[in-house]
Amino acid sequence: MSTIRIGQIDYTNVWPIFYHFRPEQTLSPVELVPAVPSTLNKAMKEGNIDMGPISAFAYGVSSKDYVLFPDLSVSAYGAVNSILLFLNKPLIEALEGTIALTTSSATSINLFKIIAKKRYGAQPNYIPMDPQLDRMMENADAALLIGDHAIRAYWDNEQHGRYQVLDLGQMWQEWTGHWMTFAVWAVRKQALVSHPSDIGRIVEAFEQSKQKSIHSPDPLIQTAVQRVGGTEQFWRHYFANLNYDFGPRQQQGLQLYFKYAYELGLIDHHVQLDIWSENKVG
Numbered sequence: 001m002s003t004i005r006i007g008q009i010d011y012t013n014v015w016p017i018f019y020h021f022r023p024e025q026t027l028s029p030v031e032l033v034p035a036v037p038s039t040l041n042k043a044m045k046e047g048n049i050d051m052g053p054i055s056a057f058a059y060g061v062s063s064k065d066y067v068l069f070p071d072l073s074v075s076a077y078g079a080v081n082s083i084l085l086f087l088n089k090p091l092i093e094a095l096e097g098t099i100a101l102t103t104s105s106a107t108s109i110n111l112f113k114i115i116a117k118k119r120y121g122a123q124p125n126y127i128p129m130d131p132q133l134d135r136m137m138e139n140a141d142a143a144l145l146i147g148d149h150a151i152r153a154y155w156d157n158e159q160h161g162r163y164q165v166l167d168l169g170q171m172w173q174e175w176t177g178h179w180m181t182f183a184v185w186a187v188r189k190q191a192l193v194s195h196p197s198d199i200g201r202i203v204e205a206f207e208q209s210k211q212k213s214i215h216s217p218d219p220l221i222q223t224a225v226q227r228v229g230g231t232e233q234f235w236r237h238y239f240a241n242l243n244y245d246f247g248p249r250q251q252q253g254l255q256l257y258f259k260y261a262y263e264l265g266l267i268d269h270h271v272q273l274d275i276w277s278e279n280k281v282g
């Protein structure tokens with residue numbers, strides 16, 4: 001039996017869904033592949049991983065090849081606390097200049113482009129850069145970071161107070177009134193064919209981890225303090241504020257995002273959300 005390769009986003013935001021993830025009784029062995037979202041997006045596209053969390057944008061690009069796992073996502077209604085734009089001048093001025101975009105993201109960098117163009121009619125100069133805030137700010141008027149890179153830069157900035165910080169989840173919600181989904185759990189259609197009887201067990205193991213983490217967040221909070229830093233209070237709020245569902249509200253927000261991405265030519269087709277269910281094959 002070939003191994004099932006499952007991507008694992010290398011950021012704390014996905015911990016609730018992985019912390020207790022123990023797929024049992026799968027016919028094939030399971031291997032976890034940790035990496036930042038942009039690396040997982042590419043590995044998934046090339047077939048080097050079979051399933052797992054990817055940027056919602058990457059699902060949109062390759063939607064014909066993937067199916068979504070039900071009720072799993074990384075979403076927020078308003079502030080995310082880890083999708084942050086750091087600015088050294090007011091937004092309106094920065095939008096006429098240069099914006100550095102982290103190379104680890106796909107959803108958030110395109111969310112920024114959508115907000116810039118559709119809300120502000122702006123088309124700044126974008127430069128992709130590795131997620132190092134100081135180097136980014138040497139080259140740009142504002143810098144977008146995600147995940148733990150954003151969290152660490154935020155703490156650092158609290159000490160030095162150098163930059164204004166805007167939260168993209170909040171910008172999106174204030175503008176559209178909608179939820180935003182940053183990551184979805186996708187499976188390659190090919191993997192549905194090669195591992196048909198294991199999919200249900202893996203979906204169930206993810207769902208169980210999520211429920212366990214939501215009901216007892218303390219172990220995750222303690223581990224985050226030890227491994228990443230920060231206070232217990234920060235992580236309690238962070239995990240409680242993120243949302244891991246993929247229900248009608250999250251789907252509506254994501255559909256609007258895909259509509260705008262299509263209108264701006266960031267994605268070349270209308271994206272349909274194709275969600276896996278036990279009774280559906282392929």
Ligand SMILES: C=C(O[C@@H]1C=C(C(=O)O)C=C[C@H]1O)C(=O)O
Nearest residue numbers: 055082105106107108147182183
């Ligand atoms: C909430 C977050 O969502 C993330 C943002 C992603 C993106 O911009 O492509 C992808 C996956 C998520 O890890 C975060 O990174 O903080």
